[in-house]
Amino acid sequence: xxxxxxxxxxxxxxxxxxxxxxxxxxxxxxxxxxxxxxxxxxxxxxxxxxxxxxxxxxxxxxxxxxxxxxxxxxxxxxxxxxxxxxxxxxxxxxxxxxxxxxxxxxxxxxxxxxxxxxxxxxxxxxxxxxxxxxxxxxxxxxxxxxxxxxxxxxxxxxxxxxxxxxxxxxxxxxxxxxxxxxxxxxxxxxxxxxxxxxxxxxxxxxxxxxxxxxxxxxxxxxxxxxxxxxxxxxxxxxxxxxxxxxxxxxxxxxxxxxxxxxxxxxxxxxxxxxxxxxxxxxxxxxxxxxxxxxxxxxxxxxxxxxxxxxxxxxxxxxxxxxxxxxxxxxxxxxxxxxxxxxxxxxxxxxxxxxxxxxxxxxxxxxxxxxxxxxxxxxxxxxxxxxxxxxxxxxxxxxxxxxxxxxxxxxxxxxxxxxxxxxxxxxxxxxxxxxxxxxxxxxxxxxxxxxxxxxxxxxxxxxxxxxxxxxxxxxxxxxxxxxxxxxxxxxxxxxxxxxxxxxxxxxxxxxxxxxxxxxxxxxxxxxxxxxxxxxxxxxxxxxxxxxxxxxxxxxxxxxxxxxxxxxxxxxxxxxxxxxxxxxxxxxxxxxxxxxxxxxxxxxxxxxxxxxxxxxxxxxxxxxxxxxxxxxxxxxxxxxxxxxxxxxxxxxxxxxxxxxxxxxxxxxxxxxxxxxxxxxxxxxxxxxxxxxxxxxxxxxxxxxxxxxxxxxxxxxxxxxxxxxxxxxxxxxxxxxxxxxxxxxxxxxxxxxxxxxxxxxxxxxxxxxxxxxxxxxxxxxxxxxxxxxxxxxxxxxxxxxxxxxxxxxxxxxxxxxxxxxxxxxxxxxxxxxxxxxxxxxxxxxxxxxxxxxxxxxxxxxxxxxxxxxxxxxx
DNA sequence: GAGCACTGC
Numbered sequence: 001x002x003x004x005x006x007x008x009x010x011x012x013x014x015x016x017x018x019x020x021x022x023x024x025x026x027x028x029x030x031x032x033x034x035x036x037x038x039x040x041x042x043x044x045x046x047x048x049x050x051x052x053x054x055x056x057x058x059x060x061x062x063x064x065x066x067x068x069x070x071x072x073x074x075x076x077x078x079x080x081x082x083x084x085x086x087x088x089x090x091x092x093x094x095x096x097x098x099x100x101x102x103x104x105x106x107x108x109x110x111x112x113x114x115x116x117x118x119x120x121x122x123x124x125x126x127x128x129x130x131x132x133x134x135x136x137x138x139x140x141x142x143x144x145x146x147x148x149x150x151x152x153x154x155x156x157x158x159x160x161x162x163x164x165x166x167x168x169x170x171x172x173x174x175x176x177x178x179x180x181x182x183x184x185x186x187x188x189x190x191x192x193x194x195x196x197x198x199x200x201x202x203x204x205x206x207x208x209x210x211x212x213x214x215x216x217x218x219x220x221x222x223x224x225x226x227x228x229x230x231x232x233x234x235x236x237x238x239x240x241x242x243x244x245x246x247x248x249x250x251x252x253x254x255x256x257x258x259x260x261x262x263x264x265x266x267x268x269x270x271x272x273x274x275x276x277x278x279x280x281x282x283x284x285x286x287x288x289x290x291x292x293x294x295x296x297x298x299x300x301x302x303x304x305x306x307x308x309x310x311x312x313x314x315x316x317x318x319x320x321x322x323x324x325x326x327x328x329x330x331x332x333x334x335x336x337x338x339x340x341x342x343x344x345x346x347x348x349x350x351x352x353x354x355x356x357x358x359x360x361x362x363x364x365x366x367x368x369x370x371x372x373x374x375x376x377x378x379x380x381x382x383x384x385x386x387x388x389x390x391x392x393x394x395x396x397x398x399x400x401x402x403x404x405x406x407x408x409x410x411x412x413x414x415x416x417x418x419x420x421x422x423x424x425x426x427x428x429x430x431x432x433x434x435x436x437x438x439x440x441x442x443x444x445x446x447x448x449x450x451x452x453x454x455x456x457x458x459x460x461x462x463x464x465x466x467x468x469x470x471x472x473x474x475x476x477x478x479x480x481x482x483x484x485x486x487x488x489x490x491x492x493x494x495x496x497x498x499x500x501x502x503x504x505x506x507x508x509x510x511x512x513x514x515x516x517x518x519x520x521x522x523x524x525x526x527x528x529x530x531x532x533x534x535x536x537x538x539x540x541x542x543x544x545x546x547x548x549x550x551x552x553x554x555x556x557x558x559x560x561x562x563x564x565x566x567x568x569x570x571x572x573x574x575x576x577x578x579x580x581x582x583x584x585x586x587x588x589x590x591x592x593x594x595x596x597x598x599x600x601x602x603x604x605x606x607x608x609x610x611x612x613x614x615x616x617x618x619x620x621x622x623x624x625x626x627x628x629x630x631x632x633x634x635x636x637x638x639x640x641x642x643x644x645x646x647x648x649x650x651x652x653x654x655x656x657x658x659x660x661x662x663x664x665x666x667x668x669x670x671x672x673x674x675x676x677x678x679x680x681x682x683x684x685x686x687x688x689x690x691x692x693x694x695x696x697x698x699x700x701x702x703x704x705x706x707x708x709x710x711x712x713x714x715x716x717x718x719x720x721x722x723x724x725x726x727x728x729x730x731x732x733x734x735x736x737x738x739x740x741x742x743x744x745x746x747x748x749x750x751x752x753x754x755x756x757x758x759x760x761x762x763x764x765x766x767x768x769x770x771x772x773x774x775x776x777x778x779x780x781x782x783x784x785x786x787x788x789x790x791x792x793x794x795x796x797x798x799x800x801x802x803x804x805x806x807x808x809x810x811x812x813x814x815x816x817x818x819x820x821x822x823x824x825x826x827x828x829x830x831x832x833x834x835x836x837x838x839x840x841x842x843x844x845x846x847x848x849x850x851x852x853x854x855x856x857x858x859x860x861x862x863x864x865x866x867x868x869x870x871x
Numbered sequence: 872g873a874g875c876a877c878t879g880c
Contacts, residue, residue: 344880
């Protein structure tokens with residue numbers, strides 16, 4: 001009680017506040033320089049080559065599971081129906097949410113002058129809504145359209161040709177290529193046609209609209225077999241499309257500080273360029289060549305590949321660095337890393353002094369980290385003329401990158417791609433999961449051999465589709481050739497198969513031998529509402545860029561075909577050119593804190609390739625201020641500098657640091673680790689739901705979900721991290737191992753920021769107070785009818801049914817996250833006492849806000865608090 | 872009475 005009183009009375013004098021600020025900044029800088037010293041002393045360990053067998057074993061296991069499933073499962077029709085209904089319901093809810101969002105925006109900001117960006121956002125939302133509604137309408141007409149006989153050739157021509165094209169390069173190319181020849185399956189092969197009529201009850205009409213040209217001419221296609229014979233590393237290297245450009249490339253890099261490299265996947269740029277640079281003396285004076293990748297697997301496998309080509313052990317001259325794994329040594333000259341890792345490295349080496357070249361690879365993917373790196377490296381390049389920058393991108397974005405980097409020259413490298421024929425449906429397909437099933441069978445029955453890759457939006461859909469396909473295949477029986485259906489991914493000999501995947505297959509997963517791609521045109525996308533602070537996962541139409549990326553997957557090994565389950569008109573007019581970059585869609589709390597720690601104070605004017613919404617930046621800054629990471633001038637505080645060391649959201653970082661004061665850092669680090677594995681702790685197989693739920697209830701402890709998570713971890717630890725313990729208790733071992741990794745890292749970082757790791761308290765109040773110190777933004781109180789209202793925004797929310805507190809309904813709760821699915825749910829909920837809020841965040845909560853008329857105890861407490869603060 | 876696309880530190 002007296003603690004916050006003291007703090008608030010100190011605010012009264014400006015001088016003392018100014019003094020406090022100066023003292024804090026001084027301490028902050030001293031802390032930062034201590035960190036730097038530590039980093040300099042740190043000797044890098046010599047790496048051990050990572051084992052790669054585990055991946056193969058995993059794939060083999062998965063395959064086996066699939067086969068067993070296929071043989072034995074008989075799927076009741078009812079279940080399929082219920083799933084589809086669920087999907088339908090969810091879609092309705094999402095549409096309603098979007099609608100409400102638009103009304104909200106217009107109501108709240110109707111009178112306010114909107115910026116261009118905000119206007120565009122609103123327009124975009126409206127457009128989404130319109131598409132979603134039309135999609136609904138089309139569904140009602142489904143039967144009529146699905147079974148319609150194909151029209152005569154001339155009839156639909158004008159439908160596809162008359163439209164005015166958008167001005168993009170892509171669109172122009174499309175227009176040129178556009179032809180409306182009607183393509184029908186089986187037309188070329190009478191025998192197949194006959195068989196197909198016999199087998200399939202329904203069909204989809206596709207229209208071939210254009211061809212995505214490959215980089216290879218037909219004659220080159222013939223050479224494929226010869227290429228495969230290449231045995232020596234040198235021969236393989238020389239066969240890569242980038243090889244003839246070696247000298248030109250090196251010359252260009254010597255002449256220009258920044259170079260944009262445009263090249264398709266498969267050109268060899270990722271593996272070869274660092275080697276060319278190494279051979280040409282760019283590593284003199286012990287400097288490093290760095291190359292960032294958006295994904296961990298890519299960083300690891302590319303590094304392994306290059307080490308092999310150079311004949312060195314991985315971790316010596318060639319190494320990689322990803323979270324939890326630093327496979328580099330003092331000998332390392334070529335270093336592959338994830339973009340997030342480089343982002344972190346900036347904290348200890350803001351000028352990248354140890355690098356002579358930095359390659360930002362796969363820049364077109366526009367991950368949050370790459371986007372921030374753009375601004376940072378551009379800035380560094382100005383005062384480090386010796387640093388070479390290569391920005392490597394696979395798409396037409398190259399011009400945009402060039403403009404951003406002061407018109408840096410673009411160096412083009414050809415790719416290795418075969419042509420892909422693109423087909424569109426003639427009519428809109430309402431139920432695309434069903435359309436996928438029909439298309440797969442059509443292709444399988446009538447097209448030449450080749451694997452089929454299907455893009456779906458998520459696990460639920462993949463399961464539905466998997467079951468439908470299996471059922472249909474079984475019904476058709478032996479009339480159909482064997483069809484192997486693999487959900488997600490596999491690594492198999494080239495039999496005929498269908499791969500059902502999410503957009504993981506767009507980039508990060510290489511599946512050999514794909515000839516056919518089926519693209520329904522949707523993906524799930526995470527969106528962050530900066531006004532309510534709520535995230536939602538919605539099924540949205542993909543962008544043209546993404547559609548072309550998907551089509552490209554068909555042309556990796558031979559000429560391919562891509563079947564789009566939408567019309568050519570929809571492609572032209574309904575799809576955005578590019579996916580909205582991540583930086584404009586997500587919560588930027590952590591990113592803003594890191595930038596502040598790098599000394600970038602004016603974030604609003606930071607050089608972003610595409611700036612995030614102003615509102616999102618403001619929210620992030622406000623939150624950091626409330627957490628004490630920034631002072632009233634917006635400068636980073638010592639607390640903020642310490643928070644920035646943790647690779648977690650600012651609220652969680654604050655929670656971790658607060659645990660020092662409450663003497664429970666051990667417990668809180670565990671809770672943080674468990675929270676960051678993202679809801680995948682409890683395993684809930686569909687056929688054992690009752691057992692799984694019972695097992696879960698056994699972990700319940702008073703207080704709430706955070707403490708349940710702690711309990712789970714502690715019991716697992718007590719079992720000596722036993723895998724069987726996990727099976728028995730319906731806990732996912734994989735997630736637990738990850739939680740252990742995260743915990744170890746967090747504990748290491750806690751020591752790094754000079755915290756003591758302490759534990760041993762028997763009651764939970766201190767643990768819950770630490771959590772509250774970080775998450776005082778996320779508070780809700782019980783109101784009438786079992787609903788909760790959030791403390792600051794008065795938003796109606798509910799406890800998620802999976803929570804341990806679902807039936808308890810405490811008066812005050814803290815939640816880890818707010819998600820919109822069927823309702824606004826709080827996930828990971830813990831009971832707190834409102835007076836704690838005054839203790840941990842006196843600047844944010846005033847006693848009056850915490851008054852509670854429904855409870856007799858609370859007014860007494862509040863009354864005391866008020867007396868204290870006014871006396 | 873529920874449903875987490877995909878990355879990453």
